[in-house]
Amino acid sequence: MYIHGKWLAHFPFLKERVDIVEKKKKGMTLAKKQLAAGWLFLTPATILIFIMSFYPIIQAFITSFKTGKGINIKFADPLTYNYSRMLQDVIFKTSMKNTFLYLIVEVPIMLIFAILLAQLLNNKDLKFKGLFRTCIFLPCATSLVSYSLIFKSMFATQGLINSILLKIGIISENINFLGTASTARAIIIIALIWRWTGYNMVFYLAGLQNIEYSVYEAAKIDGANGWKTFWYITVPLLKPTIVMTAIMSINGTLQLFDESVNLTSGGPANQTITMSHYIYNQAFGQGVGNFGYTSAMSFIVFIMVAILAFINLKVGDTRD
Amino acid sequence: MTKKKNRSMIQRRLIPTYIFLIICSFISVFPLYWMIAAATNSSLNVARGSIAFGNQLMVNFANLKNAVQGTLWSSMGNSFLYSIVQTVVTLFVCSIAGYGFELYHDKGKDRLFGILLLAMMVPAVATMVPLYGLVSKAKLLNTVWAFILPGISTPFMIMMFRQNSRNFPPDIMEAARIDGLSEWKIFFKMYVPVQKSIYAAAAVITFMNAWNAYMWPKVVMSDNRAQTMPMFIANISSGYTVDYGMTMLGVLFCSLPTMIVFFILQKQFAEGITGSVK
Structure with a gap:
């Protein structure tokens, strides 16, 4: 800020430019905050669906090629x-x-x-x-x-x-x-x-x-x-x-x-x-x-x- | 004079409709009336086909209290606890998701939403075994968490909140941001209050589903002390000889909360089931 002030004293026409940049910076952090909040809102629901629906169905697909009970479960021969x-x-x-x-x-x-x-x-x-x-x-x-x-x-x-x-x-x-x-x-x-x-x-x-x-x-x-x-x-x-x-x-x-x-x-x-x-x-x-x-x-x-x-x-x- | 005549003619033409609707209404209501009547009769009278009220209510009640190791009240309490926790958590998780997907939407989030919708393709019976493994590994069997976890986040609920977030104007959010409100405050102070009716509809439907859940609780709630009301009534009627009077009283107990919710909040219930279809 101090440097800006010093330079701006010499080049008054730059002030406008600097203001725009500053504004943009501020605006970007706000936008970033918004973006982060947006994703945060989705996170719990998304994680739950992945753990409670997608992971188990993939697991079920893999298990469907296995046979045996309890800890003795292993891939079947033939797989199908x-x-x-x-x-x-x-x-x-x-x-x-x-x-x-x-x-x-x-x-x-x-x-x-x-x-x-x-x-x-x-x-x-x-x-x-x-x-x-x-x-x-x-x-x-x-x-x-x-x-x-x-x-x-x-x-x-x-x-x-x-x-x-x-x-x-x-x-x-x-x-x-x-x-x-x-x-x-x-x-x-x-x-x-x-x-x-x-x-x-x-x-x-x-x-x-x-x-x-x-x-x-x-x-x-x-x-x-x-x-x-x-x-x-x-x-x-x-x-x-x-x-x-x-x-x-x-x-x-x-x-x-x-x-x-x-x-x-x-x-x-x-x-x-x-x-x-x-x-x-x-x-x-x-x-x-x-x-x-x-x-x-x-x-x-x-x-x-x-x-x-x-x-x-x-x-x-x-x-x- | 002619108008009046006209009106009575319309009503006369509607007589077959009335008869049909009365028959349908009777068929719809009768089994429920019979359940209540049977709850007041001895098993023998129920079997004889009595449809009038009897005087065995207290006897049936005493039997019911002793059934399944006397778990009537604990089952009732469990069902209330699980359903209420399920409703609160589901409403929170799905409403922020629906809100986020609609009001912060961009390409990435829209794509993610499309992926989450795929969860609609996954039937409960297919995830039952792996989820049982997951829950038992996490040592959550017979706890409220085992009950609620698979049902918290559903595409249906997220979609319902997303669809209904469309009427929430983004300009108001902009204005609130300029006034310095944080994103969470905008959600809680501005969005939630105006969406009360959607929350009510979602709450009714989630509560009903949680109360009525049967297959998943049967898998993870093996302990009698953790069982729910539907499991309790299924247990009392699975023996070789069934006490019909007592069973119907149990069924009545199991149906009362949902019936009460239904009668008080019928409009929200109807809105809930048609929820995301607008």
Whole structure:
């Protein structure tokens, strides 16, 4: 500063220049501070995602080529041993079949119900809208374990549904719903539809609010009936929401666990088990703990979910 | 006169809609009503298909208190503790991240955000085994940290806060900086207060998810004293003979907090689940 002053006395025209440089210096430190703060805000979340998602998935990929238990775990020979074992594993194949069955039957039914309910509730002339919405949305407030147990109790051999069916006279003796593979699967699907329809409906209601009511009025004037407006106005305009909820539901179904564990315990004889449930059993079930094999199976689930998420991101991109 | 007639005609045309919605509402609510009714009945009456309220509530309650080595209250306490800690930490970590990504964004940060989004592709079941190893090596099994760590930072929450930071004007931040406020003060004194509704929605959704978590706690909370409420009710109903009355009372206990949150904060709940979709 002193030197500046001394020089500036001789060359007054330099003062302006010096001021600019000083300002820039100050500005740069401020900008640097801002930059540092910006990165600091991101750091905890970033570190956690790297440690809790990226590192484990890489670890799982490496472990999927190993075999053996506990500290005796070492690379398998041949390396793809676990993956070829999967192809021979009847229960894994069943779990995959079950997961896809739940997915193919449950997701479309649920989404059609959800969109239909949203459309009905979006009617301006409808009364008690809030009440209906709350009722249909209510199942979302129960935990997955809770509703699994409720359905398990309701459909028990000595349970509510059996006693009602007996009283009405549809059946003559109690049915072991959860002890028969086909009915047990059907009950998982019914339970899933019950729990998640309201959840998806909320997305559609939010989406419908973005559609101007005048569009419907115009359609009405043009003579379109309820179904026509539904198919030609609501569905196309809700397409992004439909794609998103479909992907979310498929993703959730691929990772189904709580229902399989608590509603049917995977039974009878592993006939209703899901992939996540089987992987859990192989990893943490009694006396198993085969981490190499479970990692290989979980990597298959990862690939399926990753493909879905990738589609989701692509669709999300075009939406903006 | 014609208007009135018109209106009643509209309502008459809506009758099928009303019937359909009433049926759907009934199906949605009935299992929950039945859960409450069953909680007041003896197991035998539940099995007989009774849907009326009974007088066995206190008996069921006494049985429930003794179930799983008398861990009802500790499970309840654990669930509250874990869920509240999870909510507070998640809200802090994800909101500063979303804020940072949106309001300080540059090429590098945008690229990083793209990378973090990839975490959406990673299913919980695939990271379960390696994370179990990590947590047990760090000697965190059966602690609140084991419960919360994998769920703190999620792309969904970061995205939700990022999307909702868009309406926060950068000019105000500039003005605050000129007034000498530090970056953290701008965040806490200016950003947080105006984003209250987003925080409420995020809090509701995080709390619900934490309360309902099942697979991960089942992996890391093997000690009965560390177990959560969903684990407790899963335990009481996994035996060969199930006491339905007692189980449904347990289910009711497990559902009450989320039900209360749902009824009080339904709007925030709906906003929370549709959160980052705007």
